[in-house]
Amino acid sequence: MVERSTLFSRVLPHAILLLGVFIVAFPVYLAIIASTHTAADIINGRFGLLPGGQAIENYSRILFKGTSGTTREPVLNMMLNSFAMATFIATGKILISILSAFAVVYFRFPFRRTIFWLIFITLMLPVEVRIYPTFKIVADLGLLDTYAGLTVPLIASATGTLLFRQFFMTVPDELLEASKIDGAGPMKFFWDTLLPLSLTTCAALFVIQFIYGWNQYLWPLLITTKDSMQTIVIGIKKMIVTQDALTEWQLAMATAVLAMLPPVAVVVIMQRLFVKGLVETEK
Amino acid sequence: MASVTLEHVKKIYPGGVEAVKGIDLTIPNGSFTVLLGPSGCGKSTLLRMIAGLERISEGTCKIGDRIVNEIEPAERDIAMVFQNYALYPHMSVYDNMAYGLRNRGTPKDEIERRVREAATMLAITEYLDRKPRALSGGQRQRVAMGRAIVREPQVFLFDEPLSNLDAKLRISMRLEIRRLHNRLKATSIFVTHDQIEAMTLADQVVVMNSGRIEQVGRPTDVYRYPASKFVATFIGTPPMNLLPGRIISNDTVEIAGGKLPFDATRFAAEKGKDVEVGLRAEEIMYVPPAAASSGGLAFDPEFVEELGPNRLFHGTTGGIPIVVSLAASATSEPKKGAQLLAEQEAVHLFDPATGKSLRKSAR
Numbered sequence: 002m003v004e005r006s007t008l009f010s011r012v013l014p015h016a017i018l019l020l021g022v023f024i025v026a027f028p029v030y031l032a033i034i035a036s037t038h039t040a041a042d043i044i045n046g047r048f049g050l051l052p053g054g055q056a057i058e059n060y061s062r063i064l065f066k067g068t069s070g071t072t073r074e075p076v077l078n079m080m081l082n083s084f085a086m087a088t089f090i091a092t093g094k095i096l097i098s099i100l101s102a103f104a105v106v107y108f109r110f111p112f113r114r115t116i117f118w119l120i121f122i123t124l125m126l127p128v129e130v131r132i133y134p135t136f137k138i139v140a141d142l143g144l145l146d147t148y149a150g151l152t153v154p155l156i157a158s159a160t161g162t163l164l165f166r167q168f169f170m171t172v173p174d175e176l177l178e179a180s181k182i183d184g185a186g187p188m189k190f191f192w193d194t195l196l197p198l199s200l201t202t203c204a205a206l207f208v209i210q211f212i213y214g215w216n217q218y219l220w221p222l223l224i225t226t227k228d229s230m231q232t233i234v235i236g237i238k239k240m241i242v243t244q245d246a247l248t249e250w251q252l253a254m255a256t257a258v259l260a261m262l263p264p265v266a267v268v269v270i271m272q273r274l275f276v277k278g279l280v281e282t283e284k
Numbered sequence: 285m286a287s288v289t290l291e292h293v294k295k296i297y298p299g300g301v302e303a304v305k306g307i308d309l310t311i312p313n314g315s316f317t318v319l320l321g322p323s324g325c326g327k328s329t330l331l332r333m334i335a336g337l338e339r340i341s342e343g344t345c346k347i348g349d350r351i352v353n354e355i356e357p358a359e360r361d362i363a364m365v366f367q368n369y370a371l372y373p374h375m376s377v378y379d380n381m382a383y384g385l386r387n388r389g390t391p392k393d394e395i396e397r398r399v400r401e402a403a404t405m406l407a408i409t410e411y412l413d414r415k416p417r418a419l420s421g422g423q424r425q426r427v428a429m430g431r432a433i434v435r436e437p438q439v440f441l442f443d444e445p446l447s448n449l450d451a452k453l454r455i456s457m458r459l460e461i462r463r464l465h466n467r468l469k470a471t472s473i474f475v476t477h478d479q480i481e482a483m484t485l486a487d488q489v490v491v492m493n494s495g496r497i498e499q500v501g502r503p504t505d506v507y508r509y510p511a512s513k514f515v516a517t518f519i520g521t522p523p524m525n526l527l528p529g530r531i532i533s534n535d536t537v538e539i540a541g542g543k544l545p546f547d548a549t550r551f552a553a554e555k556g557k558d559v560e561v562g563l564r565a566e567e568i569m570y571v572p573p574a575a576a577s578s579g580g581l582a583f584d585p586e587f588v589e590e591l592g593p594n595r596l597f598h599g600t601t602g603g604i605p606i607v608v609s610l611a612a613s614a615t616s617e618p619k620k621g622a623q624l625l626a627e628q629e630a631v632h633l634f635d636p637a638t639g640k641s642l643r644k645s646a647r
Contacts, residue, residue, distance in 0.1 A: 175370035184358030
């Protein structure tokens with residue numbers, strides 16, 4: 002640590018921090034400002050750094066009606082789609098991975114090691130790599146344009162299983178043995194002991210997976226064709242790319258701001274648990 | 285309450301490692317039995333087999349009249365206290381103690397009564413609402429014992445419960461366990477590697493070494509009449525001196541440093557036999573050179589260890605290391621030419637090949 006406290010050493014760290022915050026925050030600020038002006042102001046470059054008077058009009062229009070051009074789907078609907086997708090992915094992943102980690106860590110069955118390594122290997126095969134076969138399967142099952150098609154392929158992945166496995170390995174064996182002596186069967190041990198101890202890990206995984214699900218672009222782009230199934234990330238993209246009409250920047254910016262809110266809310270709400278889940282050592 | 289009977293119990297791990305090599309042992313009803321031995325001697329494995337946490341590879345284990353080999357731990361009517369307490373971290377002290385009873389479907393008011401009673405006995409009533417992490421090591425250990433007590437089991441199993449506590453707490457908890465046993469009179473099996481714990485707690489000490497029982501007896505018996513070299517050196521501080529010798533007449537043994545008498549009525553050893561002579565440091569008499577007479581062993585001093593209540597003179601006799609313990613009040617300094625004497629009762633003889641005591645009968 003720096004022991005000497007000079008004016009320079011006190012000011013410089015703050016200056017660097019402020020610069021960093023500015024670089025990160027300014028575009029966000031600009032997006033918020035832009036979402037409160039009229040289209041004409043933005044196109045003509047007439048909007049400054051102060052909010053305009055169109056906020057309520059822009060937001061209510063985009064939320065309930067959508068843009069006039071490329072996507073006529075109301076953003077509220079897109080947000081619901083995205084929210085459902087992110088929530089399904091996060092909860093589904095937690096459910097599947099906590100159970101599979103429980104099986105891998107606490108049960109002795111044939112080929113346990115093999116199965117664990119098979120799960121592990123899927124880490125090397127993210128959706129993007131296996132996208133063709135996955136799409137084929139989902140299409141053959143008739144799951145295009147459904148929530149199931151949107152979420153199930155993304156639920157299957159090894160990250161959560163690994164995280165829970167590592168956590169379970171740190172739970173002392175004596176807890177299991179004490180449960181056995183206390184007359185708790187395997188599932189009772191899971192419910193009464195393992196699950197309560199894993200709550201913070203679940204919260205951490207939920208945050209990570211919710212944001213992962215919310216930010217999905219490639220998969221929803223392939224799997225959804227109907228406007229009503231669009232997610233907000235795709236919606237933004239469609240608003241910006243227009244060949245023969247003006248981009249309604251004020252609406253695109255409003256959508257971007259709206260798209261930011263749910264992940265921010267999830268992080269803020271779960272932050273305490275999340276940090277605890279990643280750093281907690283006491284078992 | 286019930287007795288525990290082990291008949292030729294073996295534990296063979298996959299891969300062929302034999303951790304417990306055929307144990308026959310009876311733990312009488314209501315007794316406090318301590319399994320004592322160095323780490324890796326199989327004492328914990330044996331305890332875990334009685335608990336049902338390890339499968340018994342061969343032999344039978346009976347609790348009372350019931351063979352429990354294939355019975356689940358929860359059904360064996362036992363309770364176990366673990367070394368690291370193994371409290372459920374997310375449950376309050378009360379819930380920790382009540383959990384096992386709830387799983388068995390004990391009525392609520394009965395649970396309440398038993399938990400309160402155990403908590404009073406252990407002086408943890410004021411912590412009942414706390415989580416284990418808000419408790420100190422000693423308090424956690426009490427809760428762990430409370431969890432065992434409320435089950436009112438046939439047999440209590442303790443797996444080195446004191447080794448995570450600091451020295452001072454260990455002594456007070458030791459007394460408390462003894463007091464508790466006097467009060468509950470429940471059959472208890474206690475595993476430890478600490479000979480003092482074993483000596484102070486046990487009605488019956490079982491000394492184990494590499495998967496086998498070396499000796500079973502009262503604490504004073506294993507100290508005074510060790511059945512083998514292993515028991516002789518494992519129990520007692522400092523360990524018993526072992527010196528190679530040879531029987532030269534029917535009541536005298538010759539050692540490199542001199543001659544000592546032994547009790548021919550208790551030891552069977554014919555003339556000319558090579559033996560190992562065991563002498564407890566605290567039973568050797570140190571005679572300064574000025575007062576030395578004939579007989580005994582010649583002592584070559586090396587250094588002194590001051591322990592407080594006693595002083596240990598380290599040295600050699602006839603080139604073989606030997607330790608002599610003197611009272612703190614002994615003013616003499618170790619000098620060359622001093623003489624070591626021992627009463628014939630203090631001389632133990634062991635067979636150098638098998639390590640067994642040459643004592644005629646069990647006592």
